[in-house]
Amino acid sequence: MPALELAQETGKILSWIKKEGDSITKGEPLVEIETDKITFEVEAPADGVLAGVCSREGEDVPVGKTIAWIVAPGEQPPAEAETAASAMVEQARHATEQPRSAEAAPAAAPQTAGEATARVSPKARRLAKELGVDLSKVRGTGPDGTITSDDVEAAAKAPAVAPPAAAPAHAAEPPAQATLSAIARLMAERTTQSWVTTPHFFLVREVDAGALVAAREELGAPIERDHGVKLTHTDLLVALAARVLAKHPKMNASWTGHAIQFHPAVNISVAMAVTDGVVGAVIPNAAATALADIALQRRELTERARGGKLRPHDVTGGTFTISNLGMYGIDAFSAIITPPQAAVLAVGRIADRVVPVDGQPAIRPMLTMSLSSDHRVVDGAQAAVFLSDLADAIREPGKWLE
Numbered sequence: 586m587p588a589l590e591l592a593q594e595t596g597k598i599l600s601w602i603k604k605e606g607d608s609i610t611k612g613e614p615l616v617e618i619e620t621d622k623i624t625f626e627v628e629a630p631a632d633g634v635l636a637g638v639c640s641r642e643g644e645d646v647p648v649g650k651t652i653a654w655i656v657a658p659g660e661q662p663p664a665e666a667e668t669a670a671s672a673m674v675e676q677a678r679h680a681t682e683q684p685r686s687a688e689a690a691p692a693a694a695p696q697t698a699g700e701a702t703a704r705v706s707p708k709a710r711r712l713a714k715e716l717g718v719d720l721s722k723v724r725g726t727g728p729d730g731t732i733t734s735d736d737v738e739a740a741a742k743a744p745a746v747a748p749p750a751a752a753p754a755h756a757a758e759p760p761a762q763a764t765l766s767a768i769a770r771l772m773a774e775r776t777t778q779s780w781v782t783t784p785h786f787f788l789v790r791e792v793d794a795g796a797l798v799a800a801r802e803e804l805g806a807p808i809e810r811d812h813g814v815k816l817t818h819t820d821l822l823v824a825l826a827a828r829v830l831a832k833h834p835k836m837n838a839s840w841t842g843h844a845i846q847f848h849p850a851v852n853i854s855v856a857m858a859v860t861d862g863v864v865g866a867v868i869p870n871a872a873a874t875a876l877a878d879i880a881l882q883r884r885e886l887t888e889r890a891r892g893g894k895l896r897p898h899d900v901t902g903g904t905f906t907i908s909n910l911g912m913y914g915i916d917a918f919s920a921i922i923t924p925p926q927a928a929v930l931a932v933g934r935i936a937d938r939v940v941p942v943d944g945q946p947a948i949r950p951m952l953t954m955s956l957s958s959d960h961r962v963v964d965g966a967q968a969a970v971f972l973s974d975l976a977d978a979i980r981e982p983g984k985w986l987e
Contacts (some may be wrong), residue, residue: 608634611631855867
């Protein structure tokens with residue numbers, strides 16, 4: 586069981602994409618695992634045959650525990666793996682055995698519409714979580730009765746069963762509570778922990794974004810032509826912030842609990858909204874990455890985040906976070922730091938405002954930035970200088986993106 590992060594203790598086996606005895610190739614998806622942070626597919630680290638599978642689907646497994654072996658054709662897994670696998674099979678057999686006497690046992694439940702008797706594709710399982718569909722009530726139409734994403738969508742669209750005639754005609758009351766998804770639960774825990782334990786302070790800066798808008802138009806056209814991706818303001822902010830951070834190592838540092846840890850690379854974590862929360866997808870070494878490559882990585886990360894396909898390295902190693910809510914019409918906001926990072930930049934929309942230009946009122950496209958910083962790592966003056974340099978880079982992006 587791989588470890589996605591230091592705080593992870595277990596991982597849940599959602600589904601075995603490959604089965605016992607299957608031939609596998611290095612890089613093929615092997616098993617789908619869910620942690621408190623994401624759902625991801627573990628790729629086979631080598632060619633061979635899957636053997637000694639000793640963890641069932643739905644089981645929470647401690648990090649570091651062997652869940653299966655990859656062996657050469659004709660090779661057997663270690664004896665302890667065979668023992669564990671045999672025990673798992675025996676346990677499953679006892680759990681599913683039914684008395685054969687018609688008098689001693691009730692009639693068996695139909696085996697065509699339950700999650701326990703039908704395989705569920707990974708996409709269908711994720712979709713069921715998003716749509717709130719009970720998989721035990723879905724009939725699978727895929728091969729061997731597998732429940733597919735189409736089956737889940739059909740179940741979500743199906744009309745609810747009408748209540749009995751004698752039931753009261755009043756509208757159903759909302760549930761007293763809602764169960765949080767793994768991502769939403771983790772987000773609640775992390776933000777609470779950060780807010781309670783991290784000494785935040787906040788700086789706000791308005792900057793003329795006219796040059797940023799012009800740079801998007803000028804640089805975006807060739808990038809879209811040559812790479813097929815639309816350049817966004819977030820892409821530009823990632824590139825500019827990363828290059829400014831390289832000159833302010835404390836802003837790119839972390840608090841270890843007793844000391845400041847400096848990082849050799851600037852890894853920008855971009856806050857991305859998903860169905861049931863927010864994830865921070867990381868663009869590594871952003872200070873040395875070309876603008877077009879940042880745009881391509883951001884698009885790929887966005888697609889994987891929305892499809893529930895983020896991989897472990899997509900969400901780890903971030904040293905600074907950017908959260909942009911401008912696309913939602915938000916003017917300004919303050920964000921909570923993601924430990925152990927030292928800061929997060931919150932960005933609002935670019936909006937026309939009346940501002941003084943050369944002593945005269947003028948309408949300019951203005952951008953409001955709010956910087957949240959950890960006072961154990963940086964002080965107000967250091968954060969202010971960084972924010973000032975970032976504002977200068979936004980006013981003259983060409984100097985930083987050459």
